[in-house]
Amino acid sequence: MSKSAVLLACVLSSFAVAAHAQVLALKSPSKSNATPRVLDDDAVRALALTFEDGVRRRDRDALVGVFDHAAMLERATKGIPTTEKVKRAFQSGELEAWESESSLIESAMAITAAGGTVRWLRTAEPMHAQTNTSSTVHGSGSSKDAETERTVLFRLTRADASAPEYIELVLAPHGERGAVAVDFQSSTDAVPYSRVLRRWLLALVDDAGRSLPERIAGEDRQFALAGATFAEIDQAFEAGRNADALAAWAKLPESLRADPSVVLARLRAAFAAGAPTFDATLQEIHEAGLADPAVELLAIDVAMATNRPARALNALDALARFPVRDPYLDALRGSILRESGRREEARAACRRAIEADPQLEDAYWTLLGLAIEERRNDEALSILTALDERFVIRWDGLEDSPAYQAFLESKPGSRWRAKVASKR
Numbered sequence: 447m448s449k450s451a452v453l454l455a456c457v458l459s460s461f462a463v464a465a466h467a468q469v470l471a472l473k474s475p476s477k478s479n480a481t482p483r484v485l486d487d488d489a490v491r492a493l494a495l496t497f498e499d500g501v502r503r504r505d506r507d508a509l510v511g512v513f514d515h516a517a518m519l520e521r522a523t524k525g526i527p528t529t530e531k532v533k534r535a536f537q538s539g540e541l542e543a544w545e546s547e548s549s550l551i552e553s554a555m556a557i558t559a560a561g562g563t564v565r566w567l568r569t570a571e572p573m574h575a576q577t578n579t580s581s582t583v584h585g586s587g588s589s590k591d592a593e594t595e596r597t598v599l600f601r602l603t604r605a606d607a608s609a610p611e612y613i614e615l616v617l618a619p620h621g622e623r624g625a626v627a628v629d630f631q632s633s634t635d636a637v638p639y640s641r642v643l644r645r646w647l648l649a650l651v652d653d654a655g656r657s658l659p660e661r662i663a664g665e666d667r668q669f670a671l672a673g674a675t676f677a678e679i680d681q682a683f684e685a686g687r688n689a690d691a692l693a694a695w696a697k698l699p700e701s702l703r704a705d706p707s708v709v710l711a712r713l714r715a716a717f718a719a720g721a722p723t724f725d726a727t728l729q730e731i732h733e734a735g736l737a738d739p740a741v742e743l744l745a746i747d748v749a750m751a752t753n754r755p756a757r758a759l760n761a762l763d764a765l766a767r768f769p770v771r772d773p774y775l776d777a778l779r780g781s782i783l784r785e786s787g788r789r790e791e792a793r794a795a796c797r798r799a800i801e802a803d804p805q806l807e808d809a810y811w812t813l814l815g816l817a818i819e820e821r822r823n824d825e826a827l828s829i830l831t832a833l834d835e836r837f838v839i840r841w842d843g844l845e846d847s848p849a850y851q852a853f854l855e856s857k858p859g860s861r862w863r864a865k866v867a868s869k870r
Contacts, residue, residue, distance in 0.1 A: 485596050485617060487569075489625040493617060494566045494598040497627075501564040501602075504555040515544075517618065517628040522643035526662065532650045540643060550613065550632065554602060561605030563807075567612075567772065569598055594619055595628070601774060607781055607808060609746040610774055612739075636706035636740035645669045649676075668699050679715075688719035692727070706738045713744055721752045732764075739768045746778075755786045773802035777809035784812055792816060807837050818853055827858035831865075841866050 493512060500508035519540075528536070543549070547556075558564060595618050602611040612633040620626035631638045648662075648670040662670070675697045682691035695703060695712050702708055709731055716727035728745055731737060742765040749758035762779050776799035783792035793816055796809040810833050817826040833839060844850055845863070853859045 483619040484594055485619055485625050486623075489619070489623060490569055490596055490598060490617060493615075493625040493627070494569075494600075497598075497615065498564055498566045498600065501551075501554045501558055501600075504559060506551060506555070509551045509555075512615070512627050513630075514618070514620065514626040514628050517626070518640055519643070521629055521640040523647060526644070526647055526651065526666070528647065528651055532647075536647050536650055539646070550630065554613075557602055557604055563601075563603045565601045565603075565774075565805075567599045567601055569596060596625075601772060603774065603808070607778065608750060609743040609778070610772070611743075612770075612772075633740045633743055634710075636710050636738055642707070649673055665701065665705075668702055672698055672702055683715055683718070688715060688723070691715050692719065692723070704734075704736050706740060709736050709738065710740055710744060713741065717748055721748070721754075724748055725757075737764060739765060739770055742768075750782075755782045758782050759786075773799040773806055774808070776802070777806050777812065780809060780812045784816060789816055789820070805836065807833070810836075818849060821852060823853050823856040823858040826853050827862055830862055834865075 496508055497512050499505070500512070523536075546552070554564065595616055598615050598617065600613045600615070602613060610633075614631045615627040616629040616631075616638075617625045618628045629638050629640045635642065644666070648666055652670040652673050675694060678697070679691050679694045682688070682694060692712070692715055695708075698708070703712075713724065713727055713731070717724040728741075731741065742761045745761035746758050746765070749755070749761060759779065759782055762775060762782075765775065776795045780792045780795035780799065783789075783795060793813060796813045799806050799809040800813075810829055814826060814829040814833070817823075817829055834841075844866075845854060850859075854863060
């Protein structure tokens with residue numbers, strides 16, 4: 447693989463990280479029907495449940511069947527002329543990324559294996575049609591495609607209660623009644639998979655020393671011609687010269703500096719240089735009006751990793767200005783507020799989360815922790831009962847936990863012990 451391909455992949459949040467699926471086989475794009483079929487609710491629901499259940503059960507084969515790999519390649523490569531050598535290099539690198547441990551399927555299964563969760567949130571409009579237009583899920587798809595496509599949104603949460611990852615699948619008709627994913631976007635990348643592939647292919651074309659045809663213009667041309675600057679950034683970052691890497695960002699065209707994936711890459715480089723550098727870079731991005739939901743999710747993770755809850759809450763406040771609409775963010779807020787000693791606010795945030803979504807288990811655990819700490823034993827019993835009724839939980843270790851001893855010795859605690867004993 448050429449140097450330009452490697453460096454562009456690294457700078458744009460890593461090509462391997464952005465390649466989010468398990469490969470089936472490289473094949474010719476399937477021909478579309480003469481009369482496009484609009485997806486119905488049953489087809490969308492069936493595919494969404496297949497993806498959610500596949501991630502939960504870590505069923506790789508089922509997850510592979512969710513995606514139309516040929517369609518994703520077609521969206522990524524449409525309109526870009528290439529030589530056979532470039533085409534082979536592109537296919538080889540893409541195959542390697544699809545089979546890597548960083549692929550969506552592998553990473554999602556790893557998250558649930560480590561105690562994380564996956565949740566289908568809702569059917570959504572394509573991101574390019576929403577208020578925040580910085581992300582374009584459809585990549586190179588045509589407007590005709592968009593008329594027959596729908597999207598489904600999922601939340602992935604990790605066991606460490608860090609910021610969630612959101613996955614949006616773009617669905618198109620498949621066969622007579624089914625649906626298939628023809629593109630997708632992760633909040634860790636901020637741009638669709640098809641755009642990541644397209645940018646990498648453009649770098650390969652430029653690296654081959656051939657002039658891009660005049661019909662390739664706009665963003666495609668800018669990414670292809672920015673290869674030297676991306677190389678400079680990559681070389682400085684690899685050498686540990688973080689200040690030089692960050693200085694090189696200013697050499698990019700303004701439109702590329704505003705691209706969400708480039709903003710994320712810059713922030714990750716800033717964090718490698720230290721928390722103060724990250725804070726200064728984030729402030730600059732905010733002042734330039736370049737904020738994106740993916741930026742705020744990264745800011746939450748950085749704040750929590752550096753034990754700065756106030757900054758995490760600021761990022762949650764900023765995220766609330768976007769149309770994310772996920773009660774889990776209130777549950778996360780409640781957890782952070784509890785750790786900050788702001789108990790009543792934490793309790794209110796968790797109750798809001800549960801009212802909006804009674805299946806948010808994390809919110810119950812935060813409320814339980816607050817009740818146990820404050821010796822509110824009747825409330826603790828009520829929360830434990832709710833947890834037991836809604837979720838499958840093994841309670842074996844609770845009696846051995848020092849944190850619960852005072853509760854277990856109380857009258858509500860004795861009722862709880864009797865309840866658990868009756869199930870054994």
